Amino acid sequence: MSERKITIEYNDRIVRQFMLASIFWGAVGMLVGVVVASQLNFWQLNFKTAWLTFGRLRPLHTNAVIFAFVGNMMFAGVYYSTQRLVKARLASDILSRIHFWGWQLIIVAAAITLPLGLTRGKEYAELIWPINLAVAVIWVIFAINFFWTLARRHEPSLYVAIWFYIATIITVAMLYIVNHLSIPTSFTHSYPLFGGVQDALVQWWYGHNAVAFFLTTPILGIMYYFVPKAAERPVYSYRLSVIHFWSLVFVYIWAGPHHLLNTALPGWLQMLGMTFSLMLWAPSWGGMLNGLLTLRGAWHKLRTDPVLKFFAAGVTFYGMATFEGPLLAIKSVNALAHYTDWIIAHVHAGTLGWNGFMAAGMFYWLAPRLWNKPLYSQALANLHFWIGLTGILLYVAAMWTSGITQGLMLNATTENGTVLAYPNFLDTLNSIRPMMLMRVVGGGLYLAGWLMLAYNIFRTVRGAQPVNGTVEVFVVETKAEERLGFRGTFFNPPVVFSILGTIFACTWLFGNDFLKLVGLFGTAFWVLLAWAHFEGRNRQWGVWYDRLLVSALPFTVLTLLAVVAGGMIQIIPTVVVNRAENVEDRRQIPYTPLELAGRDLYIREGCYLCHSQMIRTLVPDVLRYGDYSRLGESIYDHPFQWGSKRNGPDLARVGGKYPDVWHYRHLEDPRSISAGSNMPCFPWLITQSTDVAALPSKISVQRMLGVPYPAWTPAEIQSRVDTQAKEVTQRLRADGVYIAPDREIVALIAYLQKLGKYESIAPKGPVAP
Amino acid sequence: MTPNNPPSPAEAPLRPHSFDGIQEYDKRLPNWWLLTFYGAIVFGIVCWLRTQHFAGPDDAAQLRAELARIEAAKFASVSSLDDATLWKMSRNPVVVASGRATFSTTCVGCHLASLRGKDENPQAIGVNLTDQIWIHGGRPMEINSTINTGVPAKGMPTWGPILGPKKITELVAYVLSYHQEGEPVIAAPSTAPAVPAPVAGTPK
Numbered sequence: 008m009s010e011r012k013i014t015i016e017y018n019d020r021i022v023r024q025f026m027l028a029s030i031f032w033g034a035v036g037m038l039v040g041v042v043v044a045s046q047l048n049f050w051q052l053n054f055k056t057a058w059l060t061f062g063r064l065r066p067l068h069t070n071a072v073i074f075a076f077v078g079n080m081m082f083a084g085v086y087y088s089t090q091r092l093v094k095a096r097l098a099s100d101i102l103s104r105i106h107f108w109g110w111q112l113i114i115v116a117a118a119i120t121l122p123l124g125l126t127r128g129k130e131y132a133e134l135i136w137p138i139n140l141a142v143a144v145i146w147v148i149f150a151i152n153f154f155w156t157l158a159r160r161h162e163p164s165l166y167v168a169i170w171f172y173i174a175t176i177i178t179v180a181m182l183y184i185v186n187h188l189s190i191p192t193s194f195t196h197s198y199p200l201f202g203g204v205q206d207a208l209v210q211w212w213y214g215h216n217a218v219a220f221f222l223t224t225p226i227l228g229i230m231y232y233f234v235p236k237a238a239e240r241p242v243y244s245y246r247l248s249v250i251h252f253w254s255l256v257f258v259y260i261w262a263g264p265h266h267l268l269n270t271a272l273p274g275w276l277q278m279l280g281m282t283f284s285l286m287l288w289a290p291s292w293g294g295m296l297n298g299l300l301t302l303r304g305a306w307h308k309l310r311t312d313p314v315l316k317f318f319a320a321g322v323t324f325y326g327m328a329t330f331e332g333p334l335l336a337i338k339s340v341n342a343l344a345h346y347t348d349w350i351i352a353h354v355h356a357g358t359l360g361w362n363g364f365m366a367a368g369m370f371y372w373l374a375p376r377l378w379n380k381p382l383y384s385q386a387l388a389n390l391h392f393w394i395g396l397t398g399i400l401l402y403v404a405a406m407w408t409s410g411i412t413q414g415l416m417l418n419a420t421t422e423n424g425t426v427l428a429y430p431n432f433l434d435t436l437n438s439i440r441p442m443m444l445m446r447v448v449g450g451g452l453y454l455a456g457w458l459m460l461a462y463n464i465f466r467t468v469r470g471a472q473p474v475n476g477t478v479e480v481f482v483v484e485t486k487a488e489e490r491l492g493f494r495g496t497f498f499n500p501p502v503v504f505s506i507l508g509t510i511f512a513c514t515w516l517f518g519n520d521f522l523k524l525v526g527l528f529g530t531a532f533w534v535l536l537a538w539a540h541f542e543g544r545n546r547q548w549g550v551w552y553d554r555l556l557v558s559a560l561p562f563t564v565l566t567l568l569a570v571v572a573g574g575m576i577q578i579i580p581t582v583v584v585n586r587a588e589n590v591e592d593r594r595q596i597p598y599t600p601l602e603l604a605g606r607d608l609y610i611r612e613g614c615y616l617c618h619s620q621m622i623r624t625l626v627p628d629v630l631r632y633g634d635y636s637r638l639g640e641s642i643y644d645h646p647f648q649w650g651s652k653r654n655g656p657d658l659a660r661v662g663g664k665y666p667d668v669w670h671y672r673h674l675e676d677p678r679s680i681s682a683g684s685n686m687p688c689f690p691w692l693i694t695q696s697t698d699v700a701a702l703p704s705k706i707s708v709q710r711m712l713g714v715p716y717p718a719w720t721p722a723e724i725q726s727r728v729d730t731q732a733k734e735v736t737q738r739l740r741a742d743g744v745y746i747a748p749d750r751e752i753v754a755l756i757a758y759l760q761k762l763g764k765y766e767s768i769a770p771k772g773p774v775a776p
Numbered sequence: 777m778t779p780n781n782p783p784s785p786a787e788a789p790l791r792p793h794s795f796d797g798i799q800e801y802d803k804r805l806p807n808w809w810l811l812t813f814y815g816a817i818v819f820g821i822v823c824w825l826r827t828q829h830f831a832g833p834d835d836a837a838q839l840r841a842e843l844a845r846i847e848a849a850k851f852a853s854v855s856s857l858d859d860a861t862l863w864k865m866s867r868n869p870v871v872v873a874s875g876r877a878t879f880s881t882t883c884v885g886c887h888l889a890s891l892r893g894k895d896e897n898p899q900a901i902g903v904n905l906t907d908q909i910w911i912h913g914g915r916p917m918e919i920n921s922t923i924n925t926g927v928p929a930k931g932m933p934t935w936g937p938i939l940g941p942k943k944i945t946e947l948v949a950y951v952l953s954y955h956q957e958g959e960p961v962i963a964a965p966s967t968a969p970a971v972p973a974p975v976a977g978t979p980k
Contacts (some may be wrong), residue, residue: 164793230797232796242799288812
């Protein structure tokens with residue numbers, strides 16, 4: 008066997024760039040977070056300015072911290088560790104550079120378009136379609152760069168960190184593409200392909216798994232590299248890595264519907280979402296265990312080393328958040344917590360604690376190595392840790408208290424359970440104001456800590472000489488017989504048992520009476536057989552897995568299979584079955600052109616970020632907002648607007664509840680109607696005119712999507728708009744408000760007054776009373 | 777915890793391979809962790825079986841039942857009774873169910889379980905309560921007063937003091953649940969019954 012020795016210089020320049028970008032965007036994203044949190048306390052901070060209003064800045068905050076801060080951090084960590092774990096320089100310097108600059112351009116584009124109100128109206132998927140395309144392209148470039156590097160590796164076997172990176176890259180691509188399928192109506196606007204319940208399901212399949220595969224799996228990979236490195240200890244358990252990796256990627260995908268518990272979502276999907284969330288607890292804790300127990304024998308270093316402090320705390324927060332997640336996914340707990348600040352506490356324990364602290368630990372560890380100079384100040388880094396930790400604890404404690412308080416108040420009834428105890432929503436808002444203020448303090452402390460990191464890194468880097476890591480490797484030809492071919496990938500005990508088990512489990516889920524039993528007993532049979540086989544031949548399983556680890560492509564294919572299953576099983580039946588012609592009981596009446604224009608304004612202003620349009624099948628919801636929402640009542644909504652947070656009351660049946668003039672005054676200055684409200688003012692709706700010219704192309708796209716509009720000409724659309732707008736303005740005039748019919752506020756009022764209008768349908772069975 | 781004291785190599789086998797200097801133990805999975813994992817899976821399966829195979833009422837049905845209970849509780853506090861309220865009560869499953877319970881012990885003797893009385897079985901004592909012919913008035917309040925004061929001359933006892941107002945309104949609601957609001961009320965002459973009235977019906 009011929010061996011030659013070569014020296015490889017890693018591409019650490021790209022790591023440095025991503026790291027500095029992450030620090031910068033992290034500060035920006037957190038600053039916007041503090042601003043929006045303050046706006047909830049002091050409505051004046053919206054400055055009556057469109058692009059500074061909460062509804063437009065909140066998407067900027069979430070997108071900035073997820074995609075700009077954690078995104079750049081992840082790329083830095085993935086590129087640094089992958090090169091070393093596979094002993095190969097990144098495959099292409101050009102692709103790396105396009106990846107970096109492309110990603111920063113996307114962030115800048117997002118930072119410009121979101122405040123302008125250009126949005127798709129779906130959480131964490133707000134960016135408009137041209138930017139979506141750019142994200143997809145850059146992600147593919149990242150994938151090519153990564154897999155090409157794997158193909159050129161000098162280390163035949165794939166370490167657990169690489170498994171998580173592979174899962175990240177393919178799953179995020181899948182989720183992102185499906186949830187962003189839309190048809191453009193103009194260069195800056197599009198309607199999503201799915202509507203109503205289908206859109207809700209796809210959105211939270213994406214939203215939940217953006218957390219899973221953008222904020223969790225890559226960071227777990229980073230943990231598996233940087234924690235043992237920093238602790239200088241072996242990883243706790245390889246077999247735990249195997250079990251928790253595969254169970255995590257398989258189970259995570261199924262849990263999306265827990266964002267839609269107690270809503271109009273069909274019961275079986277809610278049950279899947281809840282049970283799979285509970286099953287996710289142990290796989291998540293597997294990661295935490297492997298992280299924390301790797302520190303065994305290194306705990307004494309925590310006293311002095313800020314890096315390990317951040318890692319230990321970060322992994323602990325991961326464990327806490329992944330225990331809280333399953334808890335919140337229990338339907339009865341969710342009935343209290345959903346739409347409240349408890350969820351905000353939950354996500355921030357994850358993002359500030361897990362993502363933020365892992366990022367900080369990694370950057371403090373990387374900086375001296377990337378610039379060949381000791382960290383400017385260990386003391387400052389330690390101070391950052393304590394101030395950051397205090398910030399998180401204040402934040403999370405405040406939001407827990409606030410969420411549970413408001414949840415209890417909103418659900419409280421009196422007089423033998425027949426009347427709401429706090430019928431006025433504002434009473435509940437005003438009682439959590441102190442907690443909302445404490446959240447700003449906690450977030451502010453966290454930001455202060457981050458600025459210390461930025462300063463510390465800046466002082467470390469300034470004047471320092473960047474260095475690139477090198478390694479000497481022996482080039483060894485991999486023996487081809489070690490790698491798995493097609494047969495070896497699929498025809499082996501673990502894969503066969505998994506596939507058969509899943510097929511029978513699906514038969515059990517979907518079958519009729521007989522098939523159900525076949526599925527149930529079949530699943531049990533295969534599980535027992537797999538168990539028995541494993542007990543007898545576990546060496547054979549181990550050998551196969553070792554061979555899988557030297558075969559990057561088969562590994563990727565199997566990972567893809569594992570993550571595809573859950574989504575297909577949940578989404579396909581919903582897309583096929585829950586269509587407008589099938590929904591029972593009630594069907595939405597399509598919006599008039601003016602109402603459609605108003606709806607697009609509702610989305611532009613980000614109203615869905617504070618107002619849900621989904622009355623759950625819960626007594627307090629019905630007592631407060633009216634009859635519970637039916638599936639059919641939002642079936643033509645592209646995108647759906649069920650919402651995920653109630654900073655204000657639900658609007659699903661607000662139509663007709665108040666006169667037009669109420670909405671006019673309320674949008675102009677909410678406090679003139681509801682004293683103590685924290686809603687921003689929307690004065691620009693009174694001065695700007697509605698974009699009627701865009702309606703013909705919007706309506707033709709809606710027709711394409713299956714909304715039953717007749718084939719109106721632009722002139723017909725215009726005349727319908729004029730007629731309805733005039734009706735609204737005449738009603739307003741009768742109440743003393745003089746406004747031109749072409750103003751945006753007229754369209755928005757028309758939309759709000761339409762909410763909750765439906766036609767009863769009874770395709771079968773007795774007529775609904 | 778013992779600082780500066782790395783576990784002895786004999787403690788656990790290290791995997792032979794190292795990645796960029798990172799080694800891996802291959803420790804057994806903690807039992808409590810496995811228990812959590814299997815426990816959650818078993819819980820999931822039981823949950824699914826319970827909710828999907830032995831399906832009880834779904835969320836919407838449970839909600840409707842609970843709302844009916846609330847409405848019924850509200851009726852209890854209504855001080856002045858009128859036709860509209862009684863009609864509303866007749867559409868509330870909780871009230872109607874209570875009415876049915878009273879009816880099945882107190883009234884079936886004469887009016888039969890079908891409420892159709894003489895029309896079902898000429899031997900029966902009571903009249904049909906499901907048709908549109910009313911001898912003593914078919915408006916809800918009239919039915920209410922008929923039950924309350926009774927028609928002793930024809931064998932209808934005076935129920936007011938026995939059952940109390942709550943049970944009687946429930947009975948009215950139950951009877952009305954066989955009718956639609958706004959349907960015609962045909963007044964029948966009180967002499968209509970061809971059968972000689974048994975003078976003293978003995979209700980129980």
